[in-house]
Amino acid sequence: MSTRGMAAEASPAARSIERFSVLTCPVCGHRAREEMPVDACAFFHECAGCGERLRPLPGHCCVFCSYGTVPCPPKQTGCCSA
Secondary structure (H helix, E strand, C coil): CCCCCCCCCCCHHHCCCCCEEEEECCCCCCEEEEECCCCCCCCCEECCCCCCEECCCCCCCCHHHHHECCCCHHHHHCCCCC
């Protein structure tokens, strides 16, 4: 079978990683563009709007996966199982 004309799918590690995500506070609605750590999940984040200490929702690895527009880098690369 020929693979000519078929696009090769990039492995998760080969794709570019989004480093920024917009977090939205579930308490006050404040939105902030934040840089995510590349090699770890951020378990806590303090909202600049109301001071609430955000924690991940059950089943999520970090606040970016719970409240962000982009999942955390470990999740993007497939390294995070949560």
